[in-house]
Amino acid sequence: MQILTQLIFSGIALGMIYAVIAFGYQLTFATSDTLNFGQGNALMLGAMVGLTLVNFGLNYWLMIPLVCLFGAFQGAVVERIAVRPAIKIKSEFGWIMSTIALGIIFTNVAENVWGRDDLKFPSPLPESPLHFLGANVLPMEILVVIGALLMMLAVELFNRRSIYGKAVVATFNDRDAAKLMGINTGLVITFSYALSSMTAAFAGVLIAPLTLTGASMGAVLGLKAFAVAIIGGLTSGMGIVVGGIILGIAETTTGFYLSTGYKDVPGLVLLLIVLAIRPSGLFGKAAIKKV
């Protein structure tokens, strides 16, 4: 029982990271029907830049806003280079392939700049576990959960309350109508990419002290966040949190009871099952196609 509680706790922490990345997918999917297939690489770059800043002697907490800024910039670059031209020529193939291409370039550059080995990210909080419900919980895991929730809340509040956020929501509802109302939808899409990569970079510095930091850390995280985004529904905020936690726990328990080698498998299996039974996700709404 104690072990199970333990697994559930680490599953929740892991799941919240998936949820934050999946949230990033939702942001860009909402405004432009496109996804950044290099989202995992945005996370990796955030962690790498964060590590460099910390190694320069910067405080962990002061480093976070700088990493967020970097993430936003990186997202805007991705949108300008890879997504905008594809939206212009209305090519789904175009944006999928070009975001993948950029992702490959980012990974490769990171490998050449920071090396191919995994690096240790110093933890900003004490590394001795707390005891809670008979299980050990790392303070960093609690920070991950709180940080992830705060980040999503902040973006949601911004979208709902500010006039800029309204522009984002309007673009989500009807891109053409928003354009006719004088909203610069191109800018909104760039902005959504900046936000999306910012959340990913933030997730990167949150998860880095718990795992190792390396050029290849992003790919698998990004992939599983896809699964979470689909399991929860590409349009539901609630869905990704629940989906993230489900997947996180499924993974830690599979890793423990079956084999760590298999821990990436439940993601795909869940993904296929959800698509087969409820293609719009557990919490998503089915879209109405228009003729």
Added chain:
Amino acid sequence: MKTSHLLLAIAGVAALLLFPIGIDNPYYIHLLETIMIYAILLFGLDIVVGYTGQVSLGHAGLFGLGAYAAGVLVFKLSAPFWITVPFAILFTAGFGALLALPALRVSGPYLAMVTLAFGTIIQILINEMDFLTDGPMGIKLEKPMLFGHKLDDREYYWVVALLMVLALVVVHRILRSHLGRAFEALRGSPVASDCMGVSVYRYKVYAFVISAGFAGLAGCLYAYSEQYISPNSYNFELTVLFLLAVIMGGRKSRIGAMLGATIIVLLPKLLDDVVLFRYVSVALAVLVLATAVVAVRRQRATPAQMAIPVVGSIALAGLAFWLDAMTDWRLSIFGVIMLFVIYYLQDGIVGFVQKALNLRPPVATVAAADVDAASADAVSTAAPGGGGEDVLEASGVLMQFGGLKALNNVDLRIRRGTIHGLIGPNGSGKSTMMNVLTGIYVPTAGAIAFGGRSLVGRTAADIALSGIARTFQNVQLFGEMTALQNVQVGLHHSFASNLLDVAVSTPRYRRESAAAVQRGLGLLKFVGLESFATEEARNLPYGKQRLLEIARALALDPQLLLLDEPAAGLTAPDIKELLAIIRKIREHGVTVILIEHHMDVVMSMCDTVSVLDFGQKIAEGEPAKVQADEKVIEAYLGGST
């Protein structure tokens, strides 16, 4: 096929077969063998990417699956070659179905995501299931035995070459058949495909499964070719290379696939040799610069447009001289090449060359004799029912979108053999009614019976096959296909041939195919478009496009034909032609529902007219009676309150 093409093909195959006799170096033989194996995979990948327009990021995984299917069979059971090959194909195709069935239920980037996940998982599984695959150690196997004789390198090369030519022929036949037309159609207009009885979902899955089968064959051949397989060969990088090959070579082109295979096999070798790469990059920069100068001079492009490729290629050359070894930057270079191809070389090298030399892609020609022979009366006669029998009966149909009731309790009875007008102001629910009747929308409530069977909840393709055909308010033709091919998509239901029939070109398939050409030409003749048979649909003038839609709908042999504003945007002489065609359709016993805003058309053609307003039926009856109805006048012109 033209004689020159045939000679060229024979020369190509002969050169391929004679290569190992002329050049004895095993390194080059193996290189060419790898290119051919990749080409087999790319033929298949092109079906998914080029024809149906979906993105698969799992083809490296499928390739690996094929290799391991063969490897494990040999390793555990010492299975012979003639068992491993078909098994690898079927096993991989089965996995393809497992992925495609859920992933393609929804449109959007889902297939890309699911296949990406699959590609990662398959590597994990191969690594972990070491009781079967020997894990990271990999499997060693020898060149296969054939007829009791162990093949040497050169003989195996011939086996691969023969199988590639075979794959080429089969892919070519599939893509030219009704299956290939279905793949192309569902990309051109998914809605229209469904309404022509070609289920978009089913044929997308079909395409992916066929494609997976080719990946399995390629993987199996690869295992014997390398004689050693290990899990790490089938990674994400390979998937990306495959996609790069398809788009760089040129989509929808077998030559493009072979070219792409050559590029992705040679490119890594090129990057390993930095001196050679420097020469090539400088040559490339000069070439791009020259192209840019010419393009700007001829005012085909602005300097700003050409700046990015020019600067990019010069930067690449600079990079080549700055770095001592390219190997570490290999992936970045692939990435840059991909971006370049996606935005500047969209049609691939084959498309670019065709454009530069002003070659038109080959169009299936139609023999003049066929056109003359085609009967001008190819419209099938709908089964005559007893007079006054209802062909369609809808009662209490409710269609709700959120709070909006687009259709509110509408009853509609269509008598067999009549022309039934459906009119009403804009937004009154006419087109929604069409969409409900053809299965594009599932009504919120209400019953619809067609020929005694309920339509509610059945798929659009199923309804179309049961005898309801339609045209669209905003024309939904398959733009890149010829007029004849458009009609042939409508004739899809007349094919009983399966994949095997197509692959070996059985008499049954040839008979059906010839019949479809005849019927197709006949239907084109019926609407007066026989001279446009080989013209791409998007190049036809608007009025002709509308007629082509009618011909395509008639190809379904419908009992009931739904025409959604067929006269919209037509000139007066065109309308006259249209009226004559509609009358002729009725003479064949086909019941017609006509949505139209041209009142003279409605009043002169229809036997009965129903009027919708705000989703409700406000009047019904003979045209003259409806025309005089006060409610109708009020709905159209506004009431005097």
